[in-house]
Amino acid sequence: AQSVTQLDSQVPVFEEAPVELRCNYSSSVSVYLFWYVQYPNQGLQLLLKYLSGSTLVESINGFEAEFNKSQTSFHLRKPSVHISDTAEYFCAVTRGTDSNYQLIWGAGTKLIIKP
Amino acid sequence: ETGVTQSPTHLIKTRGQQVTLRCSSQSGHNTVSWYQQALGQGPQFIFQYYREEENGRGNFPPRFSGLQFPNYSSELNVNALELDDSALYLCASSPGTSGYRELFFGEGSRLTVL
Numbered sequence: 001a002q003s004v005t006q007l008d009s010q011v012p013v014f015e016e017a018p019v020e021l022r023c024n025y026s027s028s029v030s031v032y033l034f035w036y037v038q039y040p041n042q043g044l045q046l047l048l049k050y051l052s053g054s055t056l057v058e059s060i061n062g063f064e065a066e067f068n069k070s071q072t073s074f075h076l077r078k079p080s081v082h083i084s085d086t087a088e089y090f091c092a093v094t095r096g097t098d099s100n101y102q103l104i105w106g107a108g109t110k111l112i113i114k115p
Numbered sequence: 116e117t118g119v120t121q122s123p124t125h126l127i128k129t130r131g132q133q134v135t136l137r138c139s140s141q142s143g144h145n146t147v148s149w150y151q152q153a154l155g156q157g158p159q160f161i162f163q164y165y166r167e168e169e170n171g172r173g174n175f176p177p178r179f180s181g182l183q184f185p186n187y188s189s190e191l192n193v194n195a196l197e198l199d200d201s202a203l204y205l206c207a208s209s210p211g212t213s214g215y216r217e218l219f220f221g222e223g224s225r226l227t228v229l
Contacts, residue, residue, distance in 0.1 A: 004157070032215050043119070043220035044158075044205065051215045090157055094214035102171060103148075103218070105157030 002027050004093050006106035014114045015083055021076040021109045023091030032094040033074040034103070035065055039087045047089070050074065061085075086113045117142055121206050121221035128196050129229050136191045136224045138206030144219070146212050147189040149181060150205040152223070158205055164189055165212050193226075201228045 007022040025031065035047040048059040055067040065076045074091060091106040120139045128134050140147050146165045150158035160173035164183035178194040187208070193200055203225050207218035 006157075009155075036218075036220075041222075043222040044207075044218075045220065046217045049215070049217070092157075102160040102163075102173060103158075105150075105159070107155065107157045 002031075002093060002104050004091055004104050004106040006089075006091055006109050008109050009107065010110045010112060012112040012114055013081055016080050018079050019077065019081050019085075019111065021089050021091075021111065023074045023076065023106055025072050025074065025091075025093045025104075027072065027093065033065075033067060034092040034094075035059075035063070035074070035076050036090045036092060037087045038090065038108075044090065047076075081111070081113055083113050083115065085111055087111055119206060119208050119219050119221035121204075121224050123224055124222065125225045125227075127227045127229060130196055130198060132196050132228075133192065133194045134196060134226060136193075136204050136206075136226075138189045138191070138208075138221060140187045140189065140206075140208030141219050144208035144210050145187050146209045146216075147183055147187065148207050148209075148218065149189070149191045150207065151175075152203040152205055154202070161191065163212065170212060196228045198228050201226060 003026045005024045013019045033050040036044045037047045038044045048057045050067045058064045063078045088108045088110045090108045092103045122137050148163040149161040152158045163171040167183045180192045183189045203223040205223045207220045209216045
């Protein structure tokens with residue numbers, strides 16, 4: 001069965017420092033990969049996604065993630081975090097046929113920004 | 116453009132009771148999926164509806180059932196509630212069923228079963 005592992009439940013980091021949130025998935029077939037973010041008291045929203053093509057994908061607010069097929073990873077990075085990045089970040093992978101897909105989710109990583 | 120809205124936001128039930136959660140999808144979206152998110156865990160896929168038909172289901176028992184209406188709004192029904200059903204229930208809509216599409220989530224309904 002397909003699974004997604006987010007290795008850190010919490011990542012504390014100082015403001016303006018770089019951060020990496022790790023995500024590994026298990027799959028022997030092609031997948032679509034996603035990072036969703038949940039800000040305090042809000043619903044989940046898409047941060048970025050990898051479908052095909054360039055293995056490096058970027059979001060509008062400075063995050064990027066790199067698809068690494070050999071390591072089955074899709075780690076999320078930001079070179080300099082801001083207090084407004086405080087949120088929980090979820091990695092997700094699709095499973096199934098194109099018309100009957102399910103998203104398989106990691107347990108989430110809470111990004112804690114220290115002033 | 117109206118986003119995804121869910122109701123109620125919070126509710127408390129006792130074991131054995133039944134609950135109905137509601138979701139209004141984003142305008143123009145014909146696909147709705149439901150997820151269960153237990154405390155400290157990621158969302159778990161319950162099922163998906165496309166044009167009023169269930170077209171995908173996760174590993175949940177039959178006492179979890181749903182409906183999608185002609186306006187693409189949706190309901191999640193849970194019968195014979197158990198303590199482990201306590202969770203945040205998330206509804207997401209999308210403009211189609213394909214796996215590459217972005218999901219648009221509501222803020223969830225938090226169910227507590229006593």
